[in-house]
Every structure is written in structure tokens, then in C-alpha cells.
Amino acid sequence: MFKPRVLTPLRALERVFTPTIRSTPILSQSQSLLRTLSATSTFPKTTPRPSLSALLPFSQVRHASHASQGTANRHSRDPAGKRLGAKRSGGEYVVPGCIIFRQRGSLWFPGENCAMGRDHTIYATQAGYVRYYLDPLKHPKRRFIGVVFDKDEQLPHPRNAPSRRKLNMVPVPMVERVEAQSDLVASVDANGVRVSDVKATDAESGPQLRPGYMYREANWVIGRAAEKAGITAEPYDRRNRWLAWRKRQQRAERAAQMKSLKGSKKTAKK
Amino acid sequence: MAHCERASKPLLQCLRNTYSRSVAGVQLQTRAFQTTANVREAEAESASLPFHKAPDPSLVTSPRLERRLLRQGTAPIGSRRRRAALQDSDNIPFEQLPYQCFQEARKILLADREEKLKEIETMRQRLARQEALPVEQAGGEKAKKSRITAMQLHLERLKILADINDPLVKRKFEDNEGDMSKPIYRFLADRKWREYRRKVLVQRITQMKVIPDVLPHCDPVAETKMYFGKHQVQAGEFVEARSSTTPPKLDVQIFEGGEKLVTIAVVDPDVPNVENNSFDYKTHFLAVNVPISATNTKVDLAQLLEDSQVVLPWLPPVAQKGSPYHRLSLFIMEQKDSQPLDFAAVKAKENNRDTTLLRTLQSRYHLKAIGAHLFRTQWDETTLEVMKEIGFDGAKVELRRKRVEPLPYKRRNPSSFR
Numbered sequence: 001m002f003k004p005r006v007l008t009p010l011r012a013l014e015r016v017f018t019p020t021i022r023s024t025p026i027l028s029q030s031q032s033l034l035r036t037l038s039a040t041s042t043f044p045k046t047t048p049r050p051s052l053s054a055l056l057p058f059s060q061v062r063h064a065s066h067a068s069q070g071t072a073n074r075h076s077r078d079p080a081g082k083r084l085g086a087k088r089s090g091g092e093y094v095v096p097g098c099i100i101f102r103q104r105g106s107l108w109f110p111g112e113n114c115a116m117g118r119d120h121t122i123y124a125t126q127a128g129y130v131r132y133y134l135d136p137l138k139h140p141k142r143r144f145i146g147v148v149f150d151k152d153e154q155l156p157h158p159r160n161a162p163s164r165r166k167l168n169m170v171p172v173p174m175v176e177r178v179e180a181q182s183d184l185v186a187s188v189d190a191n192g193v194r195v196s197d198v199k200a201t202d203a204e205s206g207p208q209l210r211p212g213y214m215y216r217e218a219n220w221v222i223g224r225a226a227e228k229a230g231i232t233a234e235p236y237d238r239r240n241r242w243l244a245w246r247k248r249q250q251r252a253e254r255a256a257q258m259k260s261l262k263g264s265k266k267t268a269k270k
Numbered sequence: 271m272a273h274c275e276r277a278s279k280p281l282l283q284c285l286r287n288t289y290s291r292s293v294a295g296v297q298l299q300t301r302a303f304q305t306t307a308n309v310r311e312a313e314a315e316s317a318s319l320p321f322h323k324a325p326d327p328s329l330v331t332s333p334r335l336e337r338r339l340l341r342q343g344t345a346p347i348g349s350r351r352r353r354a355a356l357q358d359s360d361n362i363p364f365e366q367l368p369y370q371c372f373q374e375a376r377k378i379l380l381a382d383r384e385e386k387l388k389e390i391e392t393m394r395q396r397l398a399r400q401e402a403l404p405v406e407q408a409g410g411e412k413a414k415k416s417r418i419t420a421m422q423l424h425l426e427r428l429k430i431l432a433d434i435n436d437p438l439v440k441r442k443f444e445d446n447e448g449d450m451s452k453p454i455y456r457f458l459a460d461r462k463w464r465e466y467r468r469k470v471l472v473q474r475i476t477q478m479k480v481i482p483d484v485l486p487h488c489d490p491v492a493e494t495k496m497y498f499g500k501h502q503v504q505a506g507e508f509v510e511a512r513s514s515t516t517p518p519k520l521d522v523q524i525f526e527g528g529e530k531l532v533t534i535a536v537v538d539p540d541v542p543n544v545e546n547n548s549f550d551y552k553t554h555f556l557a558v559n560v561p562i563s564a565t566n567t568k569v570d571l572a573q574l575l576e577d578s579q580v581v582l583p584w585l586p587p588v589a590q591k592g593s594p595y596h597r598l599s600l601f602i603m604e605q606k607d608s609q610p611l612d613f614a615a616v617k618a619k620e621n622n623r624d625t626t627l628l629r630t631l632q633s634r635y636h637l638k639a640i641g642a643h644l645f646r647t648q649w650d651e652t653t654l655e656v657m658k659e660i661g662f663d664g665a666k667v668e669l670r671r672k673r674v675e676p677l678p679y680k681r682r683n684p685s686s687f688r
Binding site for chain 2: 093094095096098127159160161162163165166167168169170171172173174175
């Protein structure tokens with residue numbers, strides 16, 4: 001950015017001279033000096049005291065806010081290094097999850113027993129030794145990073161060789177899953193399956209202290225309130241379109257009612 | 271009116287308004303193109319019942335009736351649009367259709383077919399002459415053989431070219447009424463299979479690594495379908511242990527003429543081996559000398575003969591709890607020159623399920639993989655019962671991941687960090 005600063009000393013000079021030259025004929029001389037520099041001679045000579053802005057239309061100022069942004073050649077724009085690159089070299093031993101290569105974009109691709117993270121980091125999925133290799137049969141241009149199990153194994157493997165894998169599992173005696181204690185019991189008879197509840201321990205003894213330091217009934221007791229009260233709902237039949245229509249109408253009516261209420265509340269507030 | 275019916279309306283009106291119903295059928299020389307099947311007959315037969323009571327599979331258009339037909343076990347024929355068009359059509363045979371351009375085009379096709387038939391005849395004669403020629407005159411054994419194979423290939427090609435433009439052949443093929451003993455229908459079926467299903471199969475067996483793990487290479491040329499009970503298993507599907515206790519039924523469709531003797535093997539390459547920290551192979555089924563042909567496609571692994579075909583009977587696949595899924599790969603292997611293998615010798619040699627490798631079998635008996643299929647199995651609710659039934663000795667054990675020792679923390683070159 002070009003900021004002409006040549007005129008600054010002249011302006012200072014003028015400030016010094018102005019009170020004195022106001023009544024003196026030297027005025028014409030100093031003005032002519034400025035005029036030649038500023039290349040503007042359009043203002044009328046009859047003006048007793050021309051303003052500075054009119055005198056110097058191209059003079060610019062560098063304010064503090066601009067200066068604080070720094071200069072062009074400083075390295076303030078360069079961010080810190082991101083520590084990218086190889087973390088494990090070829091032949092080094094790695095365990096699953098071990099980061100082998102950090103990169104921006106996929107400069108290297110995951111090969112055997114490796115995977116790529118969400119920022120393209122290559123990490124090992126098996127314990128073994130790192131190999132950096134090309135696999136022209138898989139892809140003609142990509143560079144791969146792989147992990148092999150043996151120290152002297154080479155990658156890529158031949159195309160038709162069976163894949164080398166490890167189980168990495170241990171046998172453990174199977175644990176029988178403990179059935180959760182239920183207060184439901186099912187009885188099967190000629191009428192079909194009937195599910196009913198048994199009196200669980202102190203379910204009827206009234207409200208208990210529940211989490212949240214509340215004396216209340218258990219959730220499942222609350223859920224069975226309708227049953228206790230003898231309220232039955234008819235079973236849902238998706239082919240009963242008449243019932244569906246009535247329910248839909250009710251819902252629409254309710255929605256309309258709520259909408260009207262909402263509107264009236266607003267007006268009442270105002 | 272359904273959209274399909276509406277779509278066929280203009281054509282129907284056009285057909286109805288024509289004056290040519292009484293045009294005499296053109297008698298054609300040799301084997302003419304077939305005429306359309308007479309749908310009216312079937313309709314007249316069931317005229318006593320209303321259509322919605324006894325829907326005709328070649329005319330039904332409403333989805334509800336189609337579903338009812340499917341439940342009864344008969345699939346509706348052709349597309350719904352075509353069925354809708356047939357409902358109102360007069361079923362005029364192609365040679366009587368009143369379109370001049372169409373008839374001119376048919377003439378060209380018929381002429382082409384005549385030409386092809388003549389070519390076939392001459393080719394047959396040349397082939398017979400070539401075969402009768404002594405070896406010295408033909409320029410050696412090899413030259414004669416190669417010439418004869420080239421001629422046979424060309425003959426097969428001509429047979430297909432003679433029929434490929436016949437609209438009735440196309441229609442029959444689309445209605446699944448094609449006769450697979452004829453080369454043209456085999457050709458069409460092969461082309462259809464290669465368009466999509468073969469691609470899916472090849473993708474499954476290569477992505478799930480069956481191909482380098484079980485066999486080094488396989489170029490499927492036979493379409494293989496697998497059924498457990500009535501359920502068709504797609505390639506790579508997970509199958510419940512309970513339903514795979516009975517051996518599957520196969521539908522192996524080859525697209526070449528002649529009968530073939532094949533070996534069928536089901537191999538599991540994912541048997542966990544805890545001692546070696548690796549995986550083993552297990553042969554779940556092995557049968558030799560199974561005859562298949564383009565028309566005889568059904569193979570029920572349970573129905574194969576114990577004394578002359580089944581080397582290793584079906585072993586229900588089970589996966590231990592926690593183990594990675596097992597790939598059960600099925601291979602149809604063509605025996606060399608369709609010659610039967612010596613069953614007793616094979617049975618005596620291949621008696622161990624764990625040591626029988628399919629690669630070894632392939633090289634030992636000169637087999638060539640022509641078809642492949644694959645299903646997977648993993649631990650589910652029914653596995654434990656099946657394990658107890660078959661006396662699997664790892665039923666009480668479950669596999670857990672082995673803990674990986676972390677690398678020791680190593681401070682690297684600490685002086686440079688300061």
C-alpha cells in the first residue's frame with residue numbers, strides 16, 4: 001500500500017507559518033509552492049484561507065490499527081509445524097492402534113493389517129513389523145503401508161496366496177447368563193398364553209424410597225395403573241379405517257384449538 | 271384402470287380397429303417363426319368361474335390377484351404391462367399383423383435365418399469331411415484338432431445367430447419357458463446371468479477373500495443357487511445354525527451342452543486354531559461323480575448316493591461363541607473330460623475333514639472350478655443346541671480377544687526436546 005508521506009513536513013511547515021502569513025503577501029508564494037507539489041490549481045484565488053483537505057486530496061494516513069497487523073515480510077503468517085510424517089519406519093515393531101504415519105491427505109494408503117483414520121493417519125491393526133511398499137496389481141500408483149507378522153516377510157504377497165491371519169483370541173469357559181428376575185409370569189392353557197404379574201416383594205407395601213430421594217411407587221406399578229382401574233383399550237386394528245379417521249379428526253380439532261389459544265394468548269400479552 | 275392397462279391402450283385400439291382379422295395366415299417354408307401362444311384357449315377353459323376366483327397367470331394384472339397366484343405357487347407370466355395388453359388383444363399372429371414396415375422387417379429376418387440355416391448345413395458337411403480326413407493330409411494331429419475345434423465353435427455360433435432375432439424365442443425366454451437343451455436359450459440365459467448375478471457372485475467371493483483363501487483362482491461359468499429348505503441363500507448371507515443342519519439343495523445351471531461329472535465340496539477356511547494362533551480348514555462336505563447338465567440342474571446334497579458319490583457327508587457348520595464369522599464356501603469342480611473318479615480310492619484317501627485341502631484335491635484329481643457359492647455362519651441362539659446335537663467339543667468354550675501388550679514407553683532423544 002502506497003501512502004504518500006512526502007507532504008507531511010510541508011504541512012507542518014504551513015502550520016507554523018499560517019498565522020503570520022495570513023496578513024502578509026508571502027501567502028501567494030507559499031501557496032504557489034504547495035500548489036506545484038499537489039498538482040491542483042482549481043481552487044479560486046479569492047478564497048482567503050483554503051482548507052488542508054482541499055489542498056492535499058491524495059495525502060493518506062497510516063493509523064494504529066493498520067500498523068498493528070504487521071509488515072509484509074515477517075513470518076507471522078506461518079503456523080506452527082503439525083509434526084506430520086512417519087512415526088514408525090520400515091521394519092519397526094508395532095502393536096494394534098500404533099500410529100505409523102501422519103499425513104494431510106492420503107499420500108500413503110493402508111495396506112495389509114493397517115487402517116486409515118479420519119485424518120488419513122495410518123495405524124496398525126495387528127502386531128507386527130512395518131513395511132512400506134508398492135502393489136502395482138492392486139493399484140498402479142498408490143504407495144502402501146503394511147504390517148507383517150514375521151520379521152523377514154515381504155509385501156506385497158502373491159495374488160493367489162491364502163491370506164495370512166492370526167486369531168488373537170483365547171478360550172474362556174462360557175459364562176451362563178443369569179436370567180433377570182421378573183415379576184411377570186405366563187400361563188399357557190387352552191385359551192392361549194396369558195401374561196399376568198406376581199406380587200413382587202413389597203410392591204404392595206406402598207411407596208418406597210426411590211432414586212432422587214422420592215417416596216413413590218415403582219415405574220412398573222405406575223404403568224399398571226390403568227389395569228388396576230379396569231380400563232381397557234380395544235386392540236389396534238390397522239384395517240379399521242373408521243376408527244383411524246375419527247382419531248385423526250380429533251387430533252386435527254385439538255391442534256386447531258391449541259392454535260387458536262396460542263394466538264389469543266399473544267394478543268392478550270400485547 | 272391401472273397404469274399398465276392405460277399404457278397399452280393405444281396399441282389395443284389400433285389392433286381392434288384393423289380390418290385384417292380375416293387375412294389368411296402366411297404359410298412359411300421350413301421351420302417358421304413360432305406364432306404367439308393362444309391365450310384365448312386358457313380363458314375359455316375357465317369361463318365358468320369368474321376371473322377373480324381363478325386368475326389366469328398370463329392375464330392377471332391386479333397386484334392382489336398376482337399375490338394370490340404367488341401364494342398358490344404359480345408365478346404370473348411376463349411383465350404386468352404385457353399381461354394387461356394381452357387381456358384385450360386379439361392375439362393376432364405376427365405374420366398377420368397389418369403393419370407393412372413390420373412385415374418387411376420380418377421378411378428380412380426370415381431371409382437371414384434361411385441363410386444361417388444353409389450355412390449351418392454347409393458347416394456340418396465341412397466338419398464331417400474334416401473329421402474323416404486322415405491325419406497326414408490334415409497336416410498333423412495338432413492342426414487337425416485345432417481346425418476341428420474352430421469349426422465346432424463356428425457351428426455353435428451359427429446356431430445361435432439363426433435364432434437370436436426371433437421375437438418368439440425372446441418371449442419364451444422371458445417367460446422362463448426356454449428349453450435349455452437348445453443352444454439359443456442357453457446363450458440367452460448365460461448372457462442374462464453374466465449381466466448382473468455373476469458380477470455379484472464374483473464380487474462376493476473376491477471381497478470376502480474366498481478366492482485366495484480356499485482356491486487360488488476361479489472363473490465361474492455355471493450359475494449356482496443354494497437353498498436351505500425353501501429359502502434361497504444369497505452369496506455371502508448369514509445362515510442360522512439350525513437351518514443349516516440339513517444339507518442344502520443346489521441348482522447348478524451350466525450353459526454348455528452335454529453332461530458333466532462334477533465334484534462338489536463345501537469348505538470352511540475359518541476354523542479357529544488357538545494353539546497356533548491361526549485358522550484351519552475344514553471340509554464340511556465332499557461328493558464326487560455328480561452328473562449335471564443344462565437340463566438336469568437340481569442337486570440335493572442329502573439325496574446323493576452314499577456308496578458311490580458322498581465321500582464326506584454333510585457336517586452342520588457351527589461357529590464358536592466370540593469367534594469371527596465362518597465362511598462356508600461351496601465349489602463345483604468339473605472333473606477332467608467328465609470321467610468318473612475312482613470312488614473307493616477317493617474315499618480311502620480323503621477321510622479326514624481337517625487335513626483335506628481343496629487346493630490339494632484340485633491338483634490331485636485334475637479338477638477345475640466352474641461354479642462357486644458362499645454362505646456365512648456365526649454364533650446365534652440355535653448354535654448351542656446344534657453343537658450338542660452333533661457333539662461339537664468346543665461347546666462350553668467361548669473365545670475372547672487376547673490382550674495386546676502395549677509397547678514400553680520410550681522417551682526418544684530427550685536432550686533435543688529441551
